[in-house]
Amino acid sequence: MPEGHTLHRLARSIDTAFAGTTPLVASPQGRFVEGAALLDGTVLERAWAHGKLLFVDFEQDRSLYVHLGLIGKWFVQPVAPEDAELGPAVAGEVRLRIADERHVADLRGPMACQLVDPLEVARLVARQGPDPLQQGQDSDAAYRKISASGRTIAELLMDQTVLAGVGNIYRCEVLWRHRVQPLKPGRSIKRVTWQLIWDDLVALMPWGVRTGAIITLDDVLEDTVAAFARGETPEVPREFAVYQRTGMPCLRCGSTVRTKVVAGRNLFWCGGCQRRT
Numbered sequence: 001m002p003e004g005h006t007l008h009r010l011a012r013s014i015d016t017a018f019a020g021t022t023p024l025v026a027s028p029q030g031r032f033v034e035g036a037a038l039l040d041g042t043v044l045e046r047a048w049a050h051g052k053l054l055f056v057d058f059e060q061d062r063s064l065y066v067h068l069g070l071i072g073k074w075f076v077q078p079v080a081p082e083d084a085e086l087g088p089a090v091a092g093e094v095r096l097r098i099a100d101e102r103h104v105a106d107l108r109g110p111m112a113c114q115l116v117d118p119l120e121v122a123r124l125v126a127r128q129g130p131d132p133l134q135q136g137q138d139s140d141a142a143y144r145k146i147s148a149s150g151r152t153i154a155e156l157l158m159d160q161t162v163l164a165g166v167g168n169i170y171r172c173e174v175l176w177r178h179r180v181q182p183l184k185p186g187r188s189i190k191r192v193t194w195q196l197i198w199d200d201l202v203a204l205m206p207w208g209v210r211t212g213a214i215i216t217l218d219d220v221l222e223d224t225v226a227a228f229a230r231g232e233t234p235e236v237p238r239e240f241a242v243y244q245r246t247g248m249p250c251l252r253c254g255s256t257v258r259t260k261v262v263a264g265r266n267l268f269w270c271g272g273c274q275r276r277t
Contacts, residue, residue, distance in 0.1 A: 004165020013076040029095050050125050050131050052067065052165060053065065054068070064116075079100075129141065143191060146187075154262045178193065179273055179276040
């Protein structure tokens with residue numbers, strides 16, 4: 001399932017391509033025909049995300065709510081000049097198409113694709129925890145749930161009602177970065193430790209939006225920042241401290257990286273240096 005930075009990046013792409021225009025909206029697959037008909041030819045005002053939820057707001061207080069789930073894909077692509085009049089041919093099972101003469105965005109396989117009103121948008125967002133990629137979020141709201149829970153901190157970080165947008169890679173890596181024992185109950189996590197985790201996510205995740213890659217190693221981040229400062233668009237290596245490094249030495253202390261299924265996903269951590277609570 002895509003992590004929150006992917007949804008924010010996608011929202012930015014949709015916004016750049018279609019905001020302020022009246023694009024074609026259709027459901028080639030036929031499973032969203034009525035909703036698409038209501039949006040077709042109306043002004044697309046903006047696209048935005050909260051955690052793993054994506055919203056596309058249209059005029060008349062209509063919003064498209066999309067949750068990609070495990071297999072959903074949505075790409076925004078430029079339209080080739082020869083396809084500008086009729087649009088590119090539909091390939092595969094396309095639940096929703098948003099298109100104009102310059103761009104096309106085909107949605108395939110989402111868990112949710114619904115037309116909702118402002119009240120439902122507010123309800124959906126209210127069910128989520130604070131999003132590190134959103135301005136003005138209340139990190140204390142997440143800590144109140146964490147500090148009252150007997151579930152492990154590793155499980156709580158994956159609970160979207162506690163913290164929105166964090167997936168397995170960020171979970172594993174940010175716990176390693178702050179030496180947190182991932183199997184400790186949430187109620188044992190000190191407030192200062194939680195603040196370190198939150199502030200780190202606030203700093204790291206925007207680089208995921210900007211580059212499309214998850215960056216959690218300081219040297220990779222430094223190289224990426226320097227490349228952007230030079231006006232370059234770097235290729236970010238897929239390198240992590242503990243994620244998918246079972247049995248390998250920890251980059252910090254040399255101890256063996258361990259793994260265990262927690263909240264339905266493989267958790268990776270170092271048993272040597274991750275002892276903080």
